[in-house]
Amino acid sequence: MLRLQLLTWDAKDTLLRLRHPVGENYSAAARAHGVRVQPEALNNSFHQAYKAQSTLFPNYGLSKGLSSKQWWVDVVKQAFRLSGLHEDRVLDPIAESLYQEFCSAQNWELLPDARETLRQCHQLGIRMAVVSNFDRRLEKILSHCNLRHHFEFVLTSEEAGFAKPDQRIFRKALHISGVAPEQAAHVGDSYVKDYRAARAVGMHSFLLTRAGHANNWETEVPKEHILPSLPHLLSVIEKG
Incomplete structure (x- = not known):
């Protein structure tokens, strides 16, 4: 694991x-x-x-x-x-x-299996947070969608002062949590802003893909780091 x-x-x-x-x-x-x-x-x-x-x-x-x-x-x-x-x-x-x-x-809907995946990650005892290129409304949106309670903190690019792929937003998240980069992982759908940026600071990272989208990074990302769906994350972590 x-x-x-x-x-x-x-x-x-x-x-x-x-x-x-x-x-x-x-x-x-x-x-x-x-x-x-x-x-x-x-x-x-x-x-x-x-x-x-x-x-x-x-x-x-x-x-x-x-x-x-x-x-x-x-x-x-x-x-x-x-x-x-x-x-x-x-x-x-x-x-x-x-x-x-x-x-x-x-105006917002959850991606399939998002709520269940978050619940199972909690059961594994993993602390969770959000790191997003978003404005201050994200806290309210997550609360209205009944997701906010899953996360210790929500770090937006507006609050951090840096937007992904700037490594400083990830470094700030690590500082807030007190967790070393090698003990942390990031999940996102952008190869540049999520996957590559998180790995640049020493974190693990996983790339959520969407069916039907052409990808020019396929040779750059090991298959075990690619998530065809959110529930796939659990099996990857448990195999780890």
């Missing part, structure tokens, strides 16, 4: 995922404010706006004096502008409502 004292988890697309494409949520919020914008257009424009904002202001623009809320409000408003809606008097309340809505459990 792999002797782990600490297991850290990525959040989005590892434990939780959005129930609906972003464009559907944005379109519904617009309708609630008397405006019609097509979900497909909003989905495309959101990805453009998010990518541009992430490039200009990494990690929610903290180093530039932004708050994560302002960062997200700007993304939402730019997504609508790219879809043809420009009036701030309409965009302001839509952006505010969407910021609040994405805290709620109705």
Whole structure:
């Protein structure tokens, strides 16, 4: 058995995922404010706006004096502008409502077997935490999804001041827990931000894969480190 004292988890697309494409949520919020914008257009424009904002202001623009809320409000408003809606008097309340809505459990769902896998890890006596490129809303989201109690702490990139794959976020998690890297492991769905970054600080790591996604890292990751599903983690740890 792999002797782990600490297991850290990525959040989005590892434990939780959005129930609906972003464009559907944005379109519904617009309708609630008397405006019609097509979900497909909003989905495309959101990805453009998010990518541009992430490039200009990494990690929610903290180093530039932004708050994560302002960062997200700007993304939402730019997504609508790219879809043809420009009036701030309409965009302001839509952006505010969407910021609040994405805290709620109705917009998120657990990945299959997430809850049971966490429960079984607890039974093995492994301490657990979350290390995620997320903003301060993650604590509330995990609570609303009835997952928060599984974790000793939740370390977001906003709180840490560093975003994965920066090794400092993992080092901070290890410092908080008081666990040596060789006694810790990380689980996530990104080869660069999760798997490789955690291993760079001396942790074990496991990569959750999704069926139907092309992978350019297959020759880089030993098969025993790849998780085709979350329950597979238990057998890997117990074989360890």
